[in-house]
Amino acid sequence: SIAILLYLARKFKTPDHWYPSDLQKRARVDEYLSWQHINIRGKGSKLFLTKVLLPLLTGQPLSPEKLEGVTEELNVVLKQFEEKFLQDKPFIAGSEISLADLVALVELMQPVGAGYDLFEERPKLAEWRRRVEEAVGKQLFQETHEGILNIKNL
Numbered sequence: 001s002i003a004i005l006l007y008l009a010r011k012f013k014t015p016d017h018w019y020p021s022d023l024q025k026r027a028r029v030d031e032y033l034s035w036q037h038i039n040i041r042g043k044g045s046k047l048f049l050t051k052v053l054l055p056l057l058t059g060q061p062l063s064p065e066k067l068e069g070v071t072e073e074l075n076v077v078l079k080q081f082e083e084k085f086l087q088d089k090p091f092i093a094g095s096e097i098s099l100a101d102l103v104a105l106v107e108l109m110q111p112v113g114a115g116y117d118l119f120e121e122r123p124k125l126a127e128w129r130r131r132v133e134e135a136v137g138k139q140l141f142q143e144t145h146e147g148i149l150n151i152k153n154l
Helices: 002-011 023-035 037-058 064-086 099-113 123-136 138-149
Strands: none
Touching: 002 099, 023 037, 023 064, 023 099, 037 064, 037 099, 064 099, 064 123, 099 123, 099 138, 123 138
């Protein structure tokens, strides 16, 4: 939950870059955290549910038309994410990682776990992912996403 993340950042006085005290940087983080619910989260989760969970639960294969439509919806918000939030910055709020970057990447890993490599043809997005992974530590990143990346093994 976004509310819990913000509470924890404030309660435990995390380093400033996670939830910046600078009002402009904080506004960028807040803007992304408000936008992502129906965009990155909504479209990424929809692809994951449609491609992985529904066929698993129903035993029915997914129609190519349905998958194409859901994938296109995700592609639209990925383009918006790159243009509006990443722009030419290393991270969403500027030169340092923030909670917005963590939330964004976690949501984007669901479609990746479903077998859709959304980073493959998006060099800007792939570079951002690399920077986020390095900032949190590659091993921690891999451990954290192990379950979602192996979901197809069900």
